[in-house]
């Protein structure tokens with residue numbers, strides 16, 4: 001049974017740092033991080049979400065002492081190009097497309113089969129929504145994000161209807177919700193949480209020496225928080241529209257960085273014994 005709470009009820013990971021670390025029980029945390037809203041502030045245009053030099057340094061130093069993976073709804077190549085570090089793992093498309101150091105590359109969710117349906121839905125949505133001001137249909141490799149952040153409130157229902165009409169005729173696709181987007185994605189039982197568990201196994205981290213720790217801000221991160229409940233640690237950044245399965249919270253991207261820097265020091269001390 002997954003336990004969910006309001007984001008405001010969660011203790012701060014920084015205030016309760018020693019309690020949080022006690023849950024490691026001597027294990028090394030393996031770190032999984034969302035990108036937008038977690039490593040960079042949310043911005044109007046996705047291409048403007050640039051990683052700060054301080055955060056890049058924090059990630060690079062952390063990846064020198066433990067496994068670090070960025071798990072994003074963005075295309076894997078896109079998030080790789082934003083982070084620009086070669087000692088991290090990258091799970092793009094909500095975990096459908098995964099790469100890592102040493103040429104590691106895998107598409108464990110089986111999303112390739114949905115590519116024809118995504119191509120078709122993309123064309124239909126572009127056409128249906130061209131008359132709705134502010135709407136934006138963004139084709140990603142394994143998803144179509146329909147942005148309505150800049151759509152007038154009384155027009156959002158029209159966007160929703162266009163999305164529903166496409167989904168009704170395409171069983172290969174299903175709806176996903178994010179902040180101010182409708183997302184059409186492969187109708188496959190795969191998500192960020194499964195990608196995290198896949199990476200734990202693939203990287204040989206299920207050997208009793210590691211504990212997974214996931215930080216994210218969005219509804220799609222809830223799958224990872226739910227997956228980790230009981231045997232890992234979930235940290236929500238800020239809040240979203242729903243209850244959360246995370247167990248701690250951080251307020252901002254800056255707090256995420258401070259937390260990561262502290263954790264890196266802790267892991268270094270642990271390994272120095």
Ligand SMILES: [Mg+2]
Nearest residue numbers: 034036037218
């Ligand atoms: Mg996010």
